[in-house]
Amino acid sequence: MGLPTVISQPAKRIETSRDLAINGAAPAFEQPLHVGRPNIGARDAFLKYVDGIFDRRWLSNNGPLVQEFEHRIEEHLGVKHCVAMCNGTVALEIAIRALGLEGEVIVPSYTFIATAHALHWQAITPVFADIDPATHTLDPEAVRRMITPRTTGIIGVHLWGHPAGVEELQAIAGEHGLRLMFDAAHAFGCSYKGRMLGNFGECEVLSFHATKVLNTFEGGAVVTNNDALAAAMRLMRNFGFADMDRVIHPGTNGKMIEIAAAMGLANLDVVADMIEANRRNHQTYTEALSGLPGIRVLGFDEAELSNYHYVVMEAGGDCPVSRDEIIRCLHAENILARRYFWPGCHRMQPYRDLFPHAGLLLPNTEKVAASVVVLPTGTTMDTEMVQRVASIIRVTVGQ
Numbered sequence: 001m002g003l004p005t006v007i008s009q010p011a012k013r014i015e016t017s018r019d020l021a022i023n024g025a026a027p028a029f030e031q032p033l034h035v036g037r038p039n040i041g042a043r044d045a046f047l048k049y050v051d052g053i054f055d056r057r058w059l060s061n062n063g064p065l066v067q068e069f070e071h072r073i074e075e076h077l078g079v080k081h082c083v084a085m086c087n088g089t090v091a092l093e094i095a096i097r098a099l100g101l102e103g104e105v106i107v108p109s110y111t112f113i114a115t116a117h118a119l120h121w122q123a124i125t126p127v128f129a130d131i132d133p134a135t136h137t138l139d140p141e142a143v144r145r146m147i148t149p150r151t152t153g154i155i156g157v158h159l160w161g162h163p164a165g166v167e168e169l170q171a172i173a174g175e176h177g178l179r180l181m182f183d184a185a186h187a188f189g190c191s192y193k194g195r196m197l198g199n200f201g202e203c204e205v206l207s208f209h210a211t212k213v214l215n216t217f218e219g220g221a222v223v224t225n226n227d228a229l230a231a232a233m234r235l236m237r238n239f240g241f242a243d244m245d246r247v248i249h250p251g252t253n254g255k256m257i258e259i260a261a262a263m264g265l266a267n268l269d270v271v272a273d274m275i276e277a278n279r280r281n282h283q284t285y286t287e288a289l290s291g292l293p294g295i296r297v298l299g300f301d302e303a304e305l306s307n308y309h310y311v312v313m314e315a316g317g318d319c320p321v322s323r324d325e326i327i328r329c330l331h332a333e334n335i336l337a338r339r340y341f342w343p344g345c346h347r348m349q350p351y352r353d354l355f356p357h358a359g360l361l362l363p364n365t366e367k368v369a370a371s372v373v374v375l376p377t378g379t380t381m382d383t384e385m386v387q388r389v390a391s392i393i394r395v396t397v398g399q
């Protein structure tokens, strides 16, 4: 799609990248606005925890702060076990292994690549099922169509913090004797029917990566209400050691370190404020971008708790400019919006070579992946900044 809409409205062009090209003006924002700028909470509390780490000289291996962090997460989510790990990807790998998944496992292609890689890394075939374009999460009917005699499990992804068809997937898993787990990397602080995500399926995997609503620099966890599963994962994250000298299971090094737990604890104290900042920004974007042709900001169910951590805008249908043109304009203004999770895992390696025709079964994935723009939010963005970003988008689409 070309550029004529905006160019025909000179009074509104003042801040767009087209003007940069035309008159060399400075970008609208001097410093880049990032999607995923880390939330840094209670700095003094964090530094106090760090002093304690140095005083104790206990840096890793199931230290006291990791244990405290696990208890705080269990309380927060109302879940029986939190097994903290070094990152969300290793947490996925360990959960998959602890559940005994093998053969084929059904996952969405529209997710971060780690969901698929955690399977492939363990010689399990990720089978990509299509998504519901309204929520961007697995379409249960599409999941049914992908079941084969080799299928052993389903991994639903609560993408952007939207619950992933929890009851429908549970029913399918029950009917076919499949194991069900969730990738809840985006979903800390979100609920489904009044219960916190983290309590569904056989286990759920959280990410506490720097870019997530609650961060531990790098980190992750598996949460579960299943005692035996939690015990198996505790062994697996620590090389299979049952005690000082006794290894009773294959394992890896998936441990969270003390400094990461310190960051998590300090951030947990103020995570409600972070979520409130996200909610405000999301509302401002939604209002400021309403009524634009072909533009939709994904909403959240206001009856549930949500972390509002991703502001996801779709540009499609009768939008007069393409998604990529919008991204180009925003980047020229130093607004580093992202095309998550374009082009879909099935178009990334090794899956692209393994399943060259997968796209034929994934029409919604292809359409959504081609239309999403994820916008900057979080505690580093205030209402005025959000309004400026939105006004640049309005001008870019010619309104």
Ligand code: T4K
Pocket (backbone or CB within 6 Å): 034, 035, 036, 037, 038, 087, 088, 089, 090, 111, 112, 114, 115, 157, 183, 185, 186, 207, 208, 209, 210, 211, 219, 220, 336, 340
């Ligand atoms: N499942 C799902 C559904 C996931 O989304 C993820 C991770 C996982 C599983 C795996 O969990 P982890 O193993 O990561 O715990 C980022 C994150 O690295 C990744 O954690 C996240 N999903 C994914 C959605 O986003 P990129 O490729 O976007 O990272 P990058 O380096 O481009 O950073 C994003 C933006 O944040 C940049 O504009 C820069 C800014 N940034 C980043 C960092 C790390 C900062 O300003 N400061 C920072 O410290 O993947």
